Amino acid sequence: MPVNLSAPDPKALHSVSGVRIGVTEAGVRKAGRKDLTVVLLDEGASVGGVFTQNRFCAAPVQVCRDHLAANFGIRALVINTGNANAGTGEDGLTRARATCIAAARLLDVAPEQVLPFSTGVIMEPLPLDRIEAGLPAAIDDAKPEHWARAAEGIMTTDTVPKAFSRQVQVGGATINITGVSKGAGMIRPNMATMLGFMATDACVAPELMQPLARQLAEGSFNRVTVDGDTSTNDSFVVIATGKASHAVIRTLDSAEGQALLEAMQEVARLLAQAIVRDGEGATKFITVKVEGGRDAAECRQVAYAIAHSPLVKTAFFASDPNLGRILAAVGYAGIADLDQTGIDLFLDDVHVAVKGGRNPAYREEDGQRVMARSEITVRVVLGRGQASDTVWTCDLSYDYVSINADYRS
């Protein structure tokens, strides 16, 4: 059961002029699943992307990097589930490239204008024949209003499709922003998430797309974790079709750039948080905010130590205010000169620990009251500076073990 997250209403998702989406059942791993999605872009769209920092990055991630660098203008994204095409060596690269060649032929574009994405089981050969066979149906299905279908088409262990949409005024024009994401396990994005795609019809200078993608990822996908496992296939792609009628944005520092960035950041954050809300086995959505650090990096380090601790996560699952486990995680986060006597801990509005020890005014029933909630904020004050940072995570339940013990079988 995802935490306060339901499937998107297709009617609430704004189409983005210049983007059409098609989905089909290609039988990549199992029959009867929407497992092949194409995102078709009109000529002239600007595209930026950030990808996993995992050194075992998947073949499609390597091909995406090459094709974005080739700079021919991206015209299509091809996304399959059921197989990650990772840990597949040279043969995997050949199959990822062959996917692009097949799509390019059908669309009459160059293979370098196609970006491939795969997600699913690692170290299995990609069934290229089924993807090639499915592509014509996916392309035939393409329509601008198919965003909800895209959110469904890219799901793996997700229990709910994830899509969000916003409109914002930029330079006198109404801009549409819509995005989809997927992922529930192997979630500790490092530069991007499992799969996230966002499009806007705003007019954005092509050279801004990479910094835009990076900045959006930093405030969203790079701040969530389910299980600390950084995926081999993390990819986050941002598309600007340039169909809206306003002057091209040439810097993110302008008023128009800021308005666009803010609205896109909101959608990106919702997409990233949706992955945590639907985290494998999640029953709680936890915000971990660390303040009073010397810099944001050390705050983030402490926040991730808390967010990854199996002991903290199982305590949340049990609604048990066994909060010393949070202090232990702060202590082993790796800040060599951290002084425990400077540290305060809050659980929502409850002041749990003062100067490294239990707050004399803290009562167990106050902790218990907060732990029973489905959304909880852990706030740690390090007391050594002015910086802060926030990450989002979920608890660790029986169902996480169940899902991952049974995922393939």
Next chain:
Amino acid sequence: MPVNLSAPDPKALHSVSGVRIGVTEAGVRKAGRKDLTVVLLDEGASVGGVFTQNRFCAAPVQVCRDHLAANFGIRALVINTGNANAGTGEDGLTRARATCIAAARLLDVAPEQVLPFSTGVIMEPLPLDRIEAGLPAAIDDAKPEHWARAAEGIMTTDTVPKAFSRQVQVGGATINITGVSKGAGMIRPNMATMLGFMATDACVAPELMQPLARQLAEGSFNRVTVDGDTSTNDSFVVIATGKASHAVIRTLDSAEGQALLEAMQEVARLLAQAIVRDGEGATKFITVKVEGGRDAAECRQVAYAIAHSPLVKTAFFASDPNLGRILAAVGYAGIADLDQTGIDLFLDDVHVAVKGGRNPAYREEDGQRVMARSEITVRVVLGRGQASDTVWTCDLSYDYVSINADYRS
């Protein structure tokens, strides 16, 4: 159910001349539990200790460091379960020191000659009155043959007491080595384990005790992990009573030093591995060996990434050869210039991946056959150097969640 680990036979544990052990039920947290243990040392024993690197280290850890530095000669260890006296601020330090003062008064020694150890729930005040009330009975109980009782007296979520013993010839004398350990969760020792105590009657120069403790920990407790949570209370103490009749060992590089080190290392390793075998919810004992690295540190980094991955651990629990998860963990271990095309993966004798891709000769049923075993070796060859390192871990099961969701309640 621990993995291939049973309770020690008290008769197989050699007494160590100069060491007496007493245990009692002090009711620290719950009634009817052996929760207070004293280890009494004759005058003249040499003692070394290594302690947690957690910056939220417990009050008793801080007092142990002070008392070892004071160098008055250690005469007693006082160990309670049921309460960790961690995250307890200044008041916790006062209570840890008061424990030493109470024991010192009963034993007619200085408080600085007593080392305190606590393990259990974090951020609760230590019930000093119960410990003070229990000390006379624990001291009355002290006998040289009580090592199995000690192993039982220091247990928390352990399901089996952990004690090992060896005899070795050193300088013409027969030396006894016996040790106990405890711990099952919050196990990712960093310089020491939850609690480990070893004693020998060998004659060892006092200045050798710290390097000896460090070296033993490096090859044992510092190579195991259950859940990646470094405890606030990790302590590993090594005692040499000097009762044996051989010339004092003044360097570990001598033949006598090497013989002693080797035998003590074996006991330390068995104690550390016992913690993993009895890891919370463990059903499998996993050896992760990483070879072909540039240095041991990077091999260890990769080994721990694998050993901490919830996805790898749940796959072992399920006996599911979903082995791409291991490659993913290798990839995110943090080696920036790692080349995936140089990497091979073995599961026991089965060659799973070659040069970063699936071995064409690998058959799923071979992986399945190994995964069904209760003891499995994962071997990763990085292909970039000659160094190697090994860590030991266990799988992640429903019972881990169950134990940690219910631990306090």
